[in-house]
Amino acid sequence: MPKPIRKKTLRVRQAALIIAPVISLLIILFADLDPGNRKVTYTFAIAVLMATWWITEAIPLAATALIPVALFPLFGVVDGKTVSAMYFNHLIFLFIGGFLMAFAMERWNLHRRIALRILILFGISPGRILLGFMLATAFLSMWMSNTATAMMMVPIALSIILKLEENLGKKSTHRYSTGLLLAIAYSASIGGISTLVGTPPNLSFARIVSIIFPQMTEISFADWFLFAFPVTVLLFLSAWALLFFLFRPKKKWENLKLDDFRREYELLGGAKPEEKIVLGLFSVLALLWIFRTGFEIQSVKIPGWSLLFNSPDFINDGTVAIFIALLLFAIPSKTEPGERLMNWKTANRTPWGIVLLFGGGFALAQGFVDSGLSVWMGEQLAVLANVKPIFLTLANVSLMSLLTELTSNVATTQIILPVLADLAVSVSINPLLLMIPATIAASLAFMLPVATPPNAIIFGTNRITIKEMVKAGVLLNIIGIIIATLVMYFWGTLVFGIDVGAFPEWAVSEGKG
Numbered sequence: 115m116p117k118p119i120r121k122k123t124l125r126v127r128q129a130a131l132i133i134a135p136v137i138s139l140l141i142i143l144f145a146d147l148d149p150g151n152r153k154v155t156y157t158f159a160i161a162v163l164m165a166t167w168w169i170t171e172a173i174p175l176a177a178t179a180l181i182p183v184a185l186f187p188l189f190g191v192v193d194g195k196t197v198s199a200m201y202f203n204h205l206i207f208l209f210i211g212g213f214l215m216a217f218a219m220e221r222w223n224l225h226r227r228i229a230l231r232i233l234i235l236f237g238i239s240p241g242r243i244l245l246g247f248m249l250a251t252a253f254l255s256m257w258m259s260n261t262a263t264a265m266m267m268v269p270i271a272l273s274i275i276l277k278l279e280e281n282l283g284k285k286s287t288h289r290y291s292t293g294l295l296l297a298i299a300y301s302a303s304i305g306g307i308s309t310l311v312g313t314p315p316n317l318s319f320a321r322i323v324s325i326i327f328p329q330m331t332e333i334s335f336a337d338w339f340l341f342a343f344p345v346t347v348l349l350f351l352s353a354w355a356l357l358f359f360l361f362r363p364k365k366k367w368e369n370l371k372l373d374d375f376r377r378e379y380e381l382l383g384g385a386k387p388e389e390k391i392v393l394g395l396f397s398v399l400a401l402l403w404i405f406r407t408g409f410e411i412q413s414v415k416i417p418g419w420s421l422l423f424n425s426p427d428f429i430n431d432g433t434v435a436i437f438i439a440l441l442l443f444a445i446p447s448k449t450e451p452g453e454r455l456m457n458w459k460t461a462n463r464t465p466w467g468i469v470l471l472f473g474g475g476f477a478l479a480q481g482f483v484d485s486g487l488s489v490w491m492g493e494q495l496a497v498l499a500n501v502k503p504i505f506l507t508l509a510n511v512s513l514m515s516l517l518t519e520l521t522s523n524v525a526t527t528q529i530i531l532p533v534l535a536d537l538a539v540s541v542s543i544n545p546l547l548l549m550i551p552a553t554i555a556a557s558l559a560f561m562l563p564v565a566t567p568p569n570a571i572i573f574g575t576n577r578i579t580i581k582e583m584v585k586a587g588v589l590l591n592i593i594g595i596i597i598a599t600l601v602m603y604f605w606g607t608l609v610f611g612i613d614v615g616a617f618p619e620w621a622v623s624e625g626k627g
Contacts, residue, residue, distance in 0.1 A: 127172045134166035153485035156189040161487070161529070164478060168525035175525065176467035179474020182481060191485050192477070200480055201473030204432035205310075205321045208335075209472065210464055211435020212311035215396060216258040217460050218442050222388040224396075225254060225266055230379045233270075238372050240290055240363050247271060248297045248354055252305030252346065256312050257400070259465075260302040264568035267298045268575065270378070275577075277374050286365065292582050293361025295572040300353045300590065302568040303557045308346040309403075310338050310431065314468060315527040315556035321472070322479040322528065323549060326488065326535045329620035333610070335403040335431045336418070341609040345554060345601050352593045360586055387448040388455055399438045403431055468524070475528025482532040491536040503543045503614060507551050508599045510534060514555035515591055519565045523556040542617040546610055551602045558594035561587030 141159040148154035187194040229250040236246030255263040306313030408418030420426035442456035482488040538545035559565035563573035
């Protein structure tokens with residue numbers, strides 16, 4: 115049963131449902147942002163409508179994402195054929211393929227086996243249990259939905275918490291239990307940062323930047339992983355240290371044994387043939403993603419496997435994801451005759467609403483470019499030209515982190531990234547210096563239950579108060595903001611070949627367009 119909507123929230127949504135279209139209509143009728151080009155005003159008005167409805171959820175997020183299909187062609191911003199194509203592209207298929215693999219892992223209980231196995235390896239001390247849960251959650255969320263990962267890990271955590279309470283008492287374990295549940299929520303968000311499929315904002319960035327700057331070299335799965343994995347590691351270690359410091363037990367544990375974990379694992383029985391095959395395909399998929407285009411950092415170059423084909427540029431990460439996903443539908447089950455590793459009933463759990471939400475952001479970005487709104491907004495922000503790039507990045511990362519505490523991180527990413535692209539062009543700095551850290555910041559939402567689904571899931575256990583969540587979350591937010599900014603400047607510039615003092619040619623052509 116869905117939770118009832120609070121009266122205040124309901125009033126806000128009802129007001130936004132009426133006020134947002136009125137404001138947009140007033141902008142269209144009485145504003146002229148760029149004389150001689152009405153498309154700028156039209157696109158701005160549509161963006162205001164989408165932003166307001168996304169933030170307030172006046173109508174479902176996926177429904178708001180469909181607005182460009184209806185309004186862009188009517189106002190002559192983007193033709194219907196072009197805007198419709200934005201809703202299905204290679205990044206959407208990358209997302210779908212990743213979900214199908216995650217569903218296969220869940221269907222054969224492989225995800226639970228991986229999680230428990232990692233926990234057994236790390237031992238039974240408070241610090242090790244915390245580290246084990248965090249590592250299992252972060253690793254799984256690199257490849258699976260953060261929400262699904264948190265939902266899978268919470269029951270395991272609760273079973274351990276109940277054992278702790280049996281042996282040590284509720285009062286003496288409440289403090290540590292709080293930290294353990296927060297660790298799951300935070301690790302689910304942190305782990306997702308490191309891969310393009312780990313969290314929706316990452317995919318949104320990859321597509322939006324390719325729309326706005328079509329001449330820029332593609333940012334592949336491997337490129338992103340090479341840059342973002344150090345961010346994840348630093349955030350992970352910071353989160354572990356912070357949570358252990360804030361929520362460590364006051365007294366030493368004496369009655370807890372490693373058998374508590376082993377029993378959970380033994381209940382799974384021996385690994386089924388399907389688990390082994392899915393694990394093999396999962397490993398192959400990860401390797402194919404990582405090594406498709408290879409690596410090149412200064413003088414070190416590792417060629418990618420796609421060069422083995424006649425047209426390597428035709429192959430993308432979405433191609434790989436769907437290829438492996440198709441194998442899941444083709445390989446038969448050994449324990450369930452007539453079944454395959456994946457069936458359509460399971461696959462149909464794909465969150466199509468998120469797919470549409472992606473498409474809406476891509477379509478909005480296309481509208482920003484085609485209408486000229488992106489250039490116009492960049493010109494308005496030219497007053498920031500004298501601010502040092504690193505401080506500009508720090509400011510936008512802080513703003514993004516704050517916004518995502520209260521709004522959908524996907525919607526916020528899709529609204530803010532085009533604006534940051536325009537700002538970068540206007541002040542002549544590499545757009546990636548602003549857009550990549552902002553994308554990372556979209557995952558730095560640790561303070562409130564509404565900030566991310568993992569936060570909401572652990573808050574729903576009724577074992578955590580908002581005060582406890584905010585206490586740890588605000589500190590981790592600050593740490594994350596600093597890490598995202600510094601790693602971008604001292605590592606990201608090497609990975610993506612960025613010269614901080616130079617404006618790239620692929621962005622110059624966009625600025626002139």
